[in-house]
Amino acid sequence: MNLGLYMAQRLSAMVMVPLVFGHLGVMIYAIQGGLTTAEILERTMGSLWWFLFYGCFVVAVSIHSAIGMRVIVHEVLKLRGLALELVMWAFGISILFLGARAVMAVTML
Amino acid sequence: MYFHNPLKNDRCAVSEEDILEVSVWRGTGDTGEYETFQVPARESQTVLDVVTWIQQQIDPSLSYRYACRVGMCGSCAMMVNGEPRWTCRTHVKKVTRDGALQIGPLRNLPTIKDLAADMDPFFDKWIAAGGVHTPSRSRAEPIAEVSPEDPGRVEANKGIECINCSVCYAACDTVANTPDYLGPAALQRAWTLYNDSKVEDRQAVLDAVSKNNGCHNCHTQGSCTQYCPNELDPLSAIAGLKRASAKSFLFKSKEDRQ
Structure with missing residues (x-):
């Protein structure tokens, strides 16, 4: 791992910290009063705030986990060079695609 | 048998x-x-x-x-x-x-x-980590005075008793999993040079340890510090390099390059 990847992983972790606590708080809040799926969607659909909140979360997770996966694949499977970079990018883009799809599904009208 | x-x-x-x-x-x-x-x-x-x-x-x-x-x-x-x-x-x-x-x-x-x-890979990594001293003055110039209390000197002193025994290198699981990784001894050497005011280009030391095989591969498992027979602390030296390189990445300026 070089300095660029190291900084990307640390900075994305810094972004994730408040978002993880926010997400946990939302989950605890949502189950306290027994919110239904419809009630949750009513609050998230069309909300720019929730789109930005979970959109940032997905971008940060995609960067952070792809770099972490790169390290694991390199150390465990001994993959290196172009193949290693391709695995990292493929993993990151996949997570980004899946996450973005989920965020759009619950926030876009 | x-x-x-x-x-x-x-x-x-x-x-x-x-x-x-x-x-x-x-x-x-x-x-x-x-x-x-x-x-x-x-x-x-x-x-x-x-x-x-x-x-x-x-x-x-x-x-x-x-x-x-x-x-x-x-x-x-x-x-x-x-x-x-x-x-x-x-x-x-x-x-x-x-x-x-x-x-x-x-x-x-x-x-x-x-x-x-065969100790060759161990010492090759010392050189790859910028471990060769590059003086800031020639022999014709007066010797630079360094105060023993200078914070950089105090930090450098913590690592200079390394005897190159390679115990930390043998103990390191990251070296085992990533054979190109520079390893604790070479990185500790780089940290002492980075803190040595007599070294001409300290940013070059940071650049040498910030490549793919550098200090950022360390998982902070601490076997190096646990096993060092001289009770040195390569783990903290590597953490120091990570901090210094991150600072350099975020606030790279002319001053950092001096």
């Missing part, structure tokens, strides 16, 4: 219960096996004493490396019961398991023969 009777070789009389079962790695390169020797146990005896006894009394072809025998030269490090140790300062009584010792060549390095590891 081969067994040797020390009673036929040793001049001192020893009883059966005073015998150490010592397995020693024998072989060249990647191939070999452990060979068991019976060695007389002594009241005060180091692992290096045991290896030397085998070589002098049983098998002169046993290859191993040592020089000073007092923990200064860093030549005699080996794997003892699976853990890297400086054998000249390791008492047998403290490391035997059920009266048995297993002694092998250092982990994470190629084996030349028997207990002698």
